Amino acid sequence: MPLSRSVIKMRLAQAACLDGSVSKHLVRQVFSCAASRCSAAVARGLDAPPQPVVIRVPRRAQERVEDVKRVRRKNLARVPTAQAGKLLIKSKNPVFNQAVGYTLGRFEEPMLTSKGWKNNKSFGDYFSINSTQSVPLFITEGKDGTKEDRHDQTGRRGTFGALHLCTELVETLQSHNISHPTTVQKQTIPKLLRGHNVLCAAETGSGKTLAYLLPIIHKLRQEMPPEEIMDSERKTRAVVLVPSRELAQQITLVARAMSQPFRFVTKVVGGGRGVGSIKAAFCHGQPHILVATPGALLKALWRSYLDLHEVHYMVVDEADTMFDPSFVGMLEEILLQTQVAASLSETEGLIRKAQLVVVGATFPGGVGELLSKVTDLGSMLTVKSRMLHYLMPHVKQTFLKVRSAEKVLELHQALKEVAPQQKGVLVFCNKAPTVNWLGYALEEMGLRHVRLQGQMPAAMREGIFRNFQKGLVDVLICTDIASRGLDTQRVGLVVNYDFPESYTDYIHRAGRVGRAGGSGAGHVLSFVTYRWDVDLVWKIETAARRRMALPGMETQIHKPSTKSCS
Numbered sequence: 001m002p003l004s005r006s007v008i009k010m011r012l013a014q015a016a017c018l019d020g021s022v023s024k025h026l027v028r029q030v031f032s033c034a035a036s037r038c039s040a041a042v043a044r045g046l047d048a049p050p051q052p053v054v055i056r057v058p059r060r061a062q063e064r065v066e067d068v069k070r071v072r073r074k075n076l077a078r079v080p081t082a083q084a085g086k087l088l089i090k091s092k093n094p095v096f097n098q099a100v101g102y103t104l105g106r107f108e109e110p111m112l113t114s115k116g117w118k119n120n121k122s123f124g125d126y127f128s129i130n131s132t133q134s135v136p137l138f139i140t141e142g143k144d145g146t147k148e149d150r151h152d153q154t155g156r157r158g159t160f161g162a163l164h165l166c167t168e169l170v171e172t173l174q175s176h177n178i179s180h181p182t183t184v185q186k187q188t189i190p191k192l193l194r195g196h197n198v199l200c201a202a203e204t205g206s207g208k209t210l211a212y213l214l215p216i217i218h219k220l221r222q223e224m225p226p227e228e229i230m231d232s233e234r235k236t237r238a239v240v241l242v243p244s245r246e247l248a249q250q251i252t253l254v255a256r257a258m259s260q261p262f263r264f265v266t267k268v269v270g271g272g273r274g275v276g277s278i279k280a281a282f283c284h285g286q287p288h289i290l291v292a293t294p295g296a297l298l299k300a301l302w303r304s305y306l307d308l309h310e311v312h313y314m315v316v317d318e319a320d321t322m323f324d325p326s327f328v329g330m331l332e333e334i335l336l337q338t339q340v341a342a343s344l345s346e347t348e349g350l351i352r353k354a355q356l357v358v359v360g361a362t363f364p365g366g367v368g369e370l371l372s373k374v375t376d377l378g379s380m381l382t383v384k385s386r387m388l389h390y391l392m393p394h395v396k397q398t399f400l401k402v403r404s405a406e407k408v409l410e411l412h413q414a415l416k417e418v419a420p421q422q423k424g425v426l427v428f429c430n431k432a433p434t435v436n437w438l439g440y441a442l443e444e445m446g447l448r449h450v451r452l453q454g455q456m457p458a459a460m461r462e463g464i465f466r467n468f469q470k471g472l473v474d475v476l477i478c479t480d481i482a483s484r485g486l487d488t489q490r491v492g493l494v495v496n497y498d499f500p501e502s503y504t505d506y507i508h509r510a511g512r513v514g515r516a517g518g519s520g521a522g523h524v525l526s527f528v529t530y531r532w533d534v535d536l537v538w539k540i541e542t543a544a545r546r547r548m549a550l551p552g553m554e555t556q557i558h559k560p561s562t563k564s565c566s
């Protein structure tokens with residue numbers, strides 16, 4: 001006897017349920033509907049009329065079956081996060097390991113090792129973000145992010161000569177074993193040579209100092225006849241502003257080395273040494289290039305040791321610190337006294353104005369406000385590196401959840417394990433008293449070190465960093481004053497004894513290893529102790545797993561919003 005449609009639907013539903021392709025709930029619905037029709041027909045005493053068998057599975061059921069199949073296929077295709085091979089993230093608990101080849105889906109929530117780190121039971125847990133590159137990207141990368149392999153017309157591959165810098169400069173660079181420009185240098189030097197105001201944002205250690213110094217020295221040499229260079233009545237033509245005395249000294253050394261063939265005079269003035277030291281910098285006339293901290297420069301201006309109207313190049317280095325509230329007032333006063341060019345034509349000719357270069361890795365919100373007071377923001381060209389605000393892929397970074405009382409022991413252990421070829425170690429604390437206290441603790445353990453923090457008298461600070469750079473001592477305990485700009489090629493390990501209070505501080509501290517011209521290798525070890533540290537660690541771990549930039553960091557200058565009158 002032919003089966004009625006209701007009976008067929010019931011059997012199909014049963015089969016689908018056994019197959020597991022649709023939910024039992026859906027089968028029950030189809031089943032009860034068909035059964036009620038069946039029983040209604042029996043109740044009416046009707047036998048089902050013979051009909052051709054048409055099997056109709058409800059459309060909704062078909063769609064659900066397809067959905068279930070699709071999800072199953074996707075789950076089978078998914079690469080498990082914990083697997084053999086090179087690991088991007090290595091955790092104490094291997095469940096949280098992430099392979100280098102694994103890419104998180106756009107909407108997929110990453111499984112974080114640090115997720116439970118607000119819980120007291122998590123002390124002792126750790127994870128490492130392994131290095132995935134042996135050489136920093138800013139060395140190998142081309143303009144468009146590809147590996148650089150282009151040649152100029154003369155066949156020179158990515159050389160400083162190809163950037164049209166004068167021969168003496170190229171030879172001086174070669175004598176310092178610097179032959180190929182980094183990405184930021186390739187992008188910044190031509191713009192500065194053409195006379196543009198430039199805002200240069202690139203990752204730590206990528207060679208920003210040479211990116212602005214080389215074109216400035218090249219142009220100074222073009223603008224000045226030799227007799228003017230030797231003239232004792234010379235004028236200061238280039239000013240480099242930096243936030244700390246140590247950085248000022250470092251940049252002065254680079255400027256002197258690069259300008260040595262042209263006999264330019266470079267002088268440094270920094271705060272904390274009294275007016276006498278500032279006067280001394282000008283006693284034999286104005287230097288051609290002046291490297292200064294804002295406070296010291298203002299003192300020199302108040303005493304009329306120089307006139308900023310005569311300056312042709314004004315550089316603001318370490319912009320994120322220079323535009324923060326502790327410096328911004330002084331910076332504004334300095335920039336307002338400088339006649340900054342508002343267009344390309346104003347950077348040429350006899351009555352020329354100053355070319356402005358703002359350099360840094362992050363730009364706080366107020367940058368646009370201040371710059372728009374001194375120049376036309378539209379005239380500024382921006383150079384921004386592709387990997388800006390990414391965690392450095394060539395540096396291993398380890399995060400350890402550790403109790404406050406155990407940090408000294410962990411540090412002692414880490415210092416003992418430092419490889420002999422990577423001698424220099426930087427230990428960062430958030431506060432000056434912690435630097436002092438930790439110093440005493442390490443002294444008791446018999447570990448040689450030096451300390452550097454902002455509350456030290458200038459005379460004590462003098463030379464500490466230079467001695468560390470020279471290798472006279474291997475461990476430097478410091479606050480964030482050593483995290484900005486200081487070139488630390490010999491450093492192999494950075495320890496965040498106190499977890500940094502912001503991403504910016506984390507990026508700058510970590511940036512003391514893996515610098516251009518260095519060995520490339522390095523390790524950052526961060527102690528995570530407090531609940532408020534964990535919020536930052538979550539975001540850093542998420543950025544690493546997603547291979548994205550750290551969130552919420554400014555890289556653009558924004559024009560100030562115009563207030564509407566009501």
Ligand SMILES: Nc1ncnc2c1ncn2[C@@H]1O[C@H](COP(=O)(O)OP(=O)(O)OP(=O)(O)O)[C@@H](O)[C@H]1O
Binds near residue numbers: 179180361484
């Ligand atoms: N083209 C190059 N080739 C090799 N080494 C270079 C090159 N350019 C610069 N360096 C070296 O790289 C190191 C880092 O350079 P620099 O201090 O200018 O970096 P930076 O981008 O200013 O870093 P930070 O953001 O920390 O201030 C220096 O020792 C410098 O001599």
